[in-house]
Amino acid sequence: MKSFDILLKKSIRAEKELRFYIYAVFVLAAVFSFLAFLSGNQTFVELLHRENGMLSIMYMLICTVLIAITIYLKSLYRNYFDQIRRELGILISMGMSRKRLKKLLLVKNMRFIIIADAAGAAVGFCVYVILILHFILDRDEYIFDGILAGIFGPVVISILFVCLVGILCNHRILNSQNIYGIINKQDGKIGHNVNGAVQAVIGFVFLMGGNGVLLYNKIGIAEHSNLLPIVSVCIVCIGIYFSVLSFGYWFSAVLQKKKKAGKDLILLNEIRNHYRNSAKAMSAYAIINWLLVFLLVIIIMLGLENRSLDTSDSPFEYVLEFGEDQYDDMESFLRQQQNSIHECYMIPTVDGYAIYGETKITMMPEKSYNEITGKMLNIKNGHTIVLSQLDRSMVNITKEDDGREWHYWTIDEEIPINVEEKKYCFCTDYEIWEYLFNCEDPQKRILILNDKDFSAVAQQGSLLYKLCINLKNNARLDSNRIPEDIRLVGRWDRYLRVQKENRILMFSLMTMLVVLCILLLLTQHMQYICEKNGRKRDYDLQITLGIEKDCREKARKRSLWVKNFLPVFIGGLTGCLCTICFIKDMNLYLAVLSFTVFLFECIMQFFVYFMEDRFDS
Amino acid sequence: MIQITNLGKSYDDLKKHLVLQGLNLTVNDGEFLGIMGTSGSGKSTFLRIVGGLETYSAGEVSVFGQDLQTMKEPEREEYRKNVISFVFQDYNLLSGLTVKENIILPYTMMEKDDGKIEQDYSAIAKRLGIDEFENRYPDEVSGGEQQRAAIARAVLKKSKVLLADEPTGSLDIGTGRKVLELFRKINADYKVTVIMVTHDVLCASFCNRVVFLRDGQFVKTINKINSQENFYRSIQEEMGKMDEIF
Numbered sequence: 042m043k044s045f046d047i048l049l050k051k052s053i054r055a056e057k058e059l060r061f062y063i064y065a066v067f068v069l070a071a072v073f074s075f076l077a078f079l080s081g082n083q084t085f086v087e088l089l090h091r092e093n094g095m096l097s098i099m100y101m102l103i104c105t106v107l108i109a110i111t112i113y114l115k116s117l118y119r120n121y122f123d124q125i126r127r128e129l130g131i132l133i134s135m136g137m138s139r140k141r142l143k144k145l146l147l148v149k150n151m152r153f154i155i156i157a158d159a160a161g162a163a164v165g166f167c168v169y170v171i172l173i174l175h176f177i178l179d180r181d182e183y184i185f186d187g188i189l190a191g192i193f194g195p196v197v198i199s200i201l202f203v204c205l206v207g208i209l210c211n212h213r214i215l216n217s218q219n220i221y222g223i224i225n226k227q228d229g230k231i232g233h234n235v236n237g238a239v240q241a242v243i244g245f246v247f248l249m250g251g252n253g254v255l256l257y258n259k260i261g262i263a264e265h266s267n268l269l270p271i272v273s274v275c276i277v278c279i280g281i282y283f284s285v286l287s288f289g290y291w292f293s294a295v296l297q298k299k300k301k302a303g304k305d306l307i308l309l310n311e312i313r314n315h316y317r318n319s320a321k322a323m324s325a326y327a328i329i330n331w332l333l334v335f336l337l338v339i340i341i342m343l344g345l346e347n348r349s350l351d352t353s354d355s356p357f358e359y360v361l362e363f364g365e366d367q368y369d370d371m372e373s374f375l376r377q378q379q380n381s382i383h384e385c386y387m388i389p390t391v392d393g394y395a396i397y398g399e400t401k402i403t404m405m406p407e408k409s410y411n412e413i414t415g416k417m418l419n420i421k422n423g424h425t426i427v428l429s430q431l432d433r434s435m436v437n438i439t440k441e442d443d444g445r446e447w448h449y450w451t452i453d454e455e456i457p458i459n460v461e462e463k464k465y466c467f468c469t470d471y472e473i474w475e476y477l478f479n480c481e482d483p484q485k486r487i488l489i490l491n492d493k494d495f496s497a498v499a500q501q502g503s504l505l506y507k508l509c510i511n512l513k514n515n516a517r518l519d520s521n522r523i524p525e526d527i528r529l530v531g532r533w534d535r536y537l538r539v540q541k542e543n544r545i546l547m548f549s550l551m552t553m554l555v556v557l558c559i560l561l562l563l564t565q566h567m568q569y570i571c572e573k574n575g576r577k578r579d580y581d582l583q584i585t586l587g588i589e590k591d592c593r594e595k596a597r598k599r600s601l602w603v604k605n606f607l608p609v610f611i612g613g614l615t616g617c618l619c620t621i622c623f624i625k626d627m628n629l630y631l632a633v634l635s636f637t638v639f640l641f642e643c644i645m646q647f648f649v650y651f652m653e654d655r656f657d658s
Numbered sequence: 659m660i661q662i663t664n665l666g667k668s669y670d671d672l673k674k675h676l677v678l679q680g681l682n683l684t685v686n687d688g689e690f691l692g693i694m695g696t697s698g699s700g701k702s703t704f705l706r707i708v709g710g711l712e713t714y715s716a717g718e719v720s721v722f723g724q725d726l727q728t729m730k731e732p733e734r735e736e737y738r739k740n741v742i743s744f745v746f747q748d749y750n751l752l753s754g755l756t757v758k759e760n761i762i763l764p765y766t767m768m769e770k771d772d773g774k775i776e777q778d779y780s781a782i783a784k785r786l787g788i789d790e791f792e793n794r795y796p797d798e799v800s801g802g803e804q805q806r807a808a809i810a811r812a813v814l815k816k817s818k819v820l821l822a823d824e825p826t827g828s829l830d831i832g833t834g835r836k837v838l839e840l841f842r843k844i845n846a847d848y849k850v851t852v853i854m855v856t857h858d859v860l861c862a863s864f865c866n867r868v869v870f871l872r873d874g875q876f877v878k879t880i881n882k883i884n885s886q887e888n889f890y891r892s893i894q895e896e897m898g899k900m901d902e903i904f
Contacts, residue, residue, distance in 0.1 A: 045766035048759055052752040131750045134711055135764045136739020139731065220711040224750060 049145070052132065055124035059150065062117045065563070067157040067164075069110045070200045072556050074165025076103050077196045079173060084542075085549055097271050102553060105278075105332070107199065109325055109560050115207030116322065116567050122211045123226065129215060130224030143212045150208070158200045162193060172552070237290020240283045247280030248615060255622035270623060277619055278328050284611055285324040292603070307596035310579065312603070322567040323604065327612030329561050330642060334616025335623070336557065337638045338631065340550050342624070347543040353476065354430070355532035357509040359518055360479040362528040365504045370524040375508070381516035386413050386509045388478065390487075391495070391502040393460040402458065404488045406495035413477060413509070420491045425456070425467040428487040433474045445471035449486055458488075460502040467494070478509045479530040565649070568604060598654065605650040606643070613639040659722065660685035660708065660819070660851070666716030667703055667874075677703050678874040681717070688849040690842065692862040694893070695871035696900055701855040702747060702823050704871065708853065709744045709821045710737055721819070739767060743812035745822040749804040751796040751811075757803070758783070758792035761811045768815070782810045785840060787833070801828040809837055813844060820844070822854045826861055838864040859897055863890040870896055 079085055080103055086096065129142055217223055254273040293312050363371055375385065388409040395402055407420050410428075418426055427449055429436070436448045445452055450469045458465045467488065477487070490498065512518060523529065583593055617635040624631065665681035677700045685691050695701050706712040707719060710726055719726045721741065729737065743764075751760045758779070765775050783789045786806045791799050796807070805828045812820055820841070826834035842864055844850045854865065862868045863886060870878040878896055882889045 045763070048755060048763050048766060051759070052754045052763070054754045127750075128752050128754065131752060134709075134738060134744060134750070136735055136737075136742075136767060138735050218713045221706050222712075 049132070049137075050149075052128050053125045053146070055121050058121035058124050059153075062114070062121050063153045063157045065114060065117055066154055066200065066204060067161040068559070069114065069563075070158045070161025070196070071165035071168070072559060073106060073110060073200060074162040074193070074196045075169050076106060076165075076553070076556060077192050078166055078169040079549060079552070081192050082173065084545065085173075099553075101271055101274065102332070105328070106556060106560065107203070109329070109564075110200070111203045111206060112321070112325060113560075113563050113567055114204055115210055118204075118207045119211050122214070126214070126226055127224050130220055133215065133223065134220050139215050143215060146212065147208060151205075154204050155201065158197055158204070162196045162200070165196075166193060173549070237287050237294075240287035241291050244280050244282070244284030244287055247276050248284060249280075251276030251278075251280055252615075252618050252622050255619060274619070274623075277331070277615060281327045281331060281611055281615055282324040285327045285608060286320045288603070288607055289320060307583070307592060308599050310596075312600065322564050323608045326561065326564040326568070327608035327615075329557055329564065330609050330612030331616035331619065333554065333557055333561070333642065334613055334635060334638050335620050336550060336554050338620045338624070338635050340547055340554065341634060341638075342631065343543055343547045343550070347540055347547070352532050352536050354432075354483070355479040355530075355535055356476050357479055358512050358532050359510045360530040361508040361510070361523065362530070363506055363508070363524075363526075365506075367524055367527065368506065371506070371508060371527070374522055374524065377522055378510075378519065381512050381518065383511045383513045383516075385511070386478075388413075388507040388509065389495075389499065390505050390507060391460060391498050392505060393458045393465075393498070393502060396457040396459055396464070400486070402486050402488055404458075404460075404490050404495060404498055406492045407489055408492050410477065410489050414475075418489060420470065420489065422491050422494060423466070423468060424470050425488045425490050425494075426470050427472040428477060428489055429472060429474050429483075430476050430480045430487070431474055431483050436474075438472075438474075447472040456488075460498055463501045465494075465498060478507055479532060479535060481530055481535065569653075601650060601654060605646055605653065609642055609646045613642050659687055660853075661720040662708070662717070663720070664717035665704075665707070665714055665719060667700070667707065667712075667714045676874055678707075678714070681874070681876055683869065683876060685851060685853060687851055688845065690845045690852045690864070690866045691854070692865035692868040693853065693855045693871060694857060694862055694868055694897060694900075697857075699871040700874045701871050705744075705821050705823050705853065705855050708819075709742050710734055711744070739764075741818050743815045743817045743820045745808050745812045745820070745825045747823040747827065749796075749801075749808040751804055751807055753796050756793050756795055757788060757799065757807045760796065760807055761788070761792075761814060764811060764815050778814055782814055786810050786836065802830070802833065805829060806833065806837070809840075813840060816844065816848055816850065819851045819853070822852065824855055824857070826856070826858065834858075834861065857897075859890065859894045862893050868893055868896075870900060872900060 080099060132142060133139055214223065251273045254276065255270060258269050258273065289312050361371065375382070386409070388405055391404045393402055393404060394400065404425075407418050411417055420426055427447070429449060438446050438448050440446050441452065447469070449472060450456055452469050452471055454469050455466050456469060458467065467490065510518070520529070580593065617632075617639050620635045621632050660683075662681055662683040662685075665678055665683075666676060667678040668676045681704065693701050693704065703712065707714050707726075708721070710729075714727070721737070724733065724737075726734075726737075751757070752763070755763065761783070762775055762779055765778070780789075783792060786809065788803075788806055788810055791803055796804055799807075805825065809822070809825055812822070822841070825841075826837055829837065838861055841852050841854065845852050852865075854861065856862050866882050868880045869876050870880075880889070880892045880896060
């Protein structure tokens with residue numbers, strides 16, 4: 042005689058659905074783990090930091106991925122839970138404790154989830170080590186250092202937490218006092234049309250509003266926080282979500298108003314029932330389409346930027362950096378290289394920190410600037426001119442009425458600087474953008490000071506010299522004669538390094554693209570499983586009612602069109618609009634590129650539609 | 659004793675569609691009560707409310723002195739486990755268990771001795787002719803066989819109250835009679851209170867009392883005072899009147 046526990050375990054079975062759920066946990070843990078380790082990689086983070094706003098976008102992408110994983114796993118667990126829900130309801134009706142049932146389910150499933158999660162995270166880590174560290178960055182890092190271990194734990198815990206949230210949310214259904222409803226899968230009242238109207242309005246307003254804010258941020262003169270594009274993007278995502286979610290409502294409303302509405306009853310049934318089930322998955326699909334457009338355009342832009350990379354940001358072939366103690370050695374080196382050198386300039390500099398925000402800055406004397414450029418600045422005592430070694434088109438420049446321009450620091454503002462524990466204050470006159478000498482970090486600002494002011498500062502801080510050299514034609518710098526510990530910033534070295542960094546960035550973004558494509562496939566799958574059972578029941582019923590096959594097929598194909606192309610249209614077009622509004626140096630070419638990517642998405646989706654049609658029929 | 663006072667139930671928040679309204683009923687211990695009515699009159703809903711499987715919007719349902727609505731969850735579990743047995747209209751057998759396993763499942767939940775379970779099961783299986791298909795799964799047997807299994811599951815528990823929703827709907831006359839005689843036996847021998855929803859006059863004639871439900875309200879009660887034949891005719895007459903109105 043079998044005991045109650047054995048019978049209980051035997052009565053709750055949905056092996057296929059549970060297996061799929063566990064596989065999904067494994068894959069998604071691997072994906073998330075890979076992204077988490079990538080975001081912890083110093084080189085990668087520094088590269089993104091240099092690209093204005095990209096770091097925020099990356100963190101936003103990781104958050105989006107985690108949210109998408111949460112929703113997907115919750116839906117997948119729901120699919121498994123729906124298979125056993127009737128049995129659970131019957132057991133509760135017989136007096137089985139709800140708590141005991143929920144605990145049994147949790148314990149039964151969590152051990153598989155923990156194993157899948159840990160294994161997936163480990164696989165993601167291995168892929169990161171092989172692909173990013175060894176293949177791309179070409180490094181042999183000790184892989185078990187504290188930072189990496191510090192990421193592994195949180196990744197596993199995050200996915201576990203996400204799974205637990207999904208499981209507990211679904212188990213709440215068992216708390217219903219309406220046990221008969223649990224048995225018959227009645228999830229409460231059907232939503233009224235009023236909700237659909239509200240959703241449609243919210244969707245439209247948020248879509249337009251989010252893009253409007255992005256546009257304002259782009260063309261506005263004032264410098265806004267980096268939070269603004271992130272918030273705008275979130276608003277756009279909410280807009281896409283509600284627009285796609287409400288489609289079932291307003292499309293049904295339009296269909297009902299048509300003269301021959303009676304002929305479209307089967308399509309109306311499809312839209313009202315199946316659309317509602319898969320609307321959330323379709324919204325996620327639309328948002329991912331949007332991200333795809335955006336990311337693809339960024340990748341293509343980076344690629345083009347890489348191709349058009351030149352050395353205009355490195356005016357000198359070499360810049361050697363050294364301290365005061367090596368001055369004599371460098372003078373001797375200069376004398377030895379005299380015949381090879383076409384021109385050279387010695388720029389004394391002092392490093393300090395702007396007290397607010399602890400920004401590292403470099404100070405140099407006016408006479409050095411005058412020596413290199415031939416321009417007189419006439420800087421007064423206690424004043425400074427900010428030099429940014431950046432492309433002007435990359436920043437929002439504010440021009441005052443008197444013609445003075447600035448971006449980084451407001452003009453006529455006192456900047457307190459810390460140099461070796463001593464505080465100095467300089468008032469900014471204006472800002473200039475040009476490449477004075479080879480600079481490895483374009484974000485680091487240079488303050489050009491009055492010669493007298495510079496001397497005072499130099500007495501306090503350590504002098505760092507920059508020897509800027511251009512060689513004669515066909516001459517070479519004898520690097521063996523360069524004294525040790527001298528930092529060399531070569532034009533071509535920098536060019537190759539920037540090129541490599543761009544390639545790393547492109548590759549990393551492409552891996553994100555792959556992640557997004559995986560998420561896209563998962564949402565497609567989620568749509569399919571949401572509709573599968575309901576559609577079969579409907580078709581069987583339609584056959585018994587004598588509805589012709591042609592009629593059913595026509596409605597099915599039209600419904601399939603909506604399911605496949607609605608998310609692409611809304612997500613893809615929004616992606617184009619967002620990209621146009623987001624990218625600062627957007628031009629007609631890039632706008633056309635965005636739409637081309639969108640059209641490419643439509644073509645790819647057509648193949649998916651074709652395959653689904655074949656599979657469905 | 660089951661005491662129902664001013665019971666009301668609606669499925670929408672605005673209470674525009676009232677399934678039950680102002681129901682008052684007392685069911686004494688050991689009574690065999692039949693509930694009859696036209697389609698959509700609320701019979702099954704009423705039975706599910708008494709069984710603690712659905713909530714209600716108004717009134718009070720008190721079973722052995724306990725109000726169902728104010729019961730805490732452990733008390734409800736105890737109620738469903740030990741006080742009530744339910745025979746569903748759509749059987750509700752667990753598809754992963756054989757017919758026999760389905761029948762003994764609630765009994766094993768009560769942690770009875772294996773020997774006792776087997777003994778009691780054999781008696782009921784033989785009586786209802788279940789032993790022929792006891793090792794098959796629910797989707798491998800007919801509707802009538804599933805219904806017999808669902809009845810056996812409820813009867814085996816010997817709980818204080820047996821609620822049956824159209825228990826003979828899928829059965830032939832002979833088997834249906836056997837089921838009703840079984841209900842009568844457990845009602846007489848074990849003093850189990852039986853409340854049965856039916857639209858069949860013959861089934862209703864097995865009861866001690868029949869109440870008629872129309873538009874969510876009890877409209878008539880017929881007690882079995884005289885002969886079985888008179889009781890049957892009274893029920894038939896009343897059902898005829900209800901059908902005319904309907």
